[in-house]
Amino acid sequence: MKMYRIREWDAHYENNRTRGMKSLGWVPIPVNLSGDGYTMIMEQKDGPSIFGAFVALVEVAAQCSPRGTLVRSSGDPHDPASISRLTRIDVKTINRMLAFCTDNCKWIEIIGMQDGAVKAQEGAERVPSLELNRTEMNRTETRETENMSSSIPSSEDPNPKEKKIHYAEHVTMTEEQHGKLREKYSKRFVDKCIEVLDNYKGSRGKKYKSDYHTIRNWVIDRVFKEFGKLPDPHQKQYDEELPDDPGEIATPAETAEFMKNLTSNIGRRIE
DSSP states (O other): OEEEEETTHHHHHOOTTGGGOSSOSSOOOOOOTTSHHHHHHHTSTTHHHHHHHHHHHHHHHHTSSSTTBOBOTTSOBOOHHHHHHHHTOOHHHHHHHHHHHHHTSOOEEEEEEETTEEEESTTOOEEOOHHHHHHHHHHHHHHHHHHHHHHSOOTTOSSOSSOEEESSSSOEEEHHHHHHHHHHSOHHHHHHHHHHHHHHHHHHTOOOSOHHHHIIIIIHHHHHHHTTTSOOTTOGGGGGGSOSSTTSOOOHHHHHHHHHHHHHHHHHHHO
16 A cells, blocks of 8 residues: 655745644745746646646645655545545546656655555655554654754743843843844834734744744734835834824825925935
């Protein structure tokens, strides 16, 4: 009996955020429209169907344990019928995708199950029986999660490399890191980023190794998208002129008064 596994799952379909999650509600997928695998698929008449079925397969694999291996919760391997049932894609298309992605573009590999043991084909490493393997993977995942939690530095660490300051209830960073954000963005914008991260961590119980790098990684983009009415965050000289609620649009009269004051200030600087 054979079992399918998506090749190099950890390298291509995991990132620094997903590796710390026990279950996924989304999965990162590489973008490489010039790669051999993608172009090889799209050269086929049914290329779009093959690619679409593979993306659906990735979503199924993201819910399996271990992730990337097409195995059911019972320990039995997924087959074309069960994959078709989960993805709502017809069995013929699923079979075509599995065959092409296994034999041609090599996005999928087959693991053989014989005599209660699972072993990778073509000389790959031998793996213990499926049920034992799943148990060990769960234990490994638990240990890795515990190690990750213990590796997250606490703001109360008695021997920190550099003292971190609470800029919000759940957000800490060094004075130097906060200064770097202020060098690039306005105070109001930085405060909004801290507020967004603080609410996110507080409501979801999240912990990050570095709040500073988390802000740079995704919070800044989130603030840009959700508070698009904020003035250019690089224009730090306008901090004091910003309205109390950055989500409100200034009235025409307020805008005219602001421009009048700005023009007057510029004129005095030129003189």
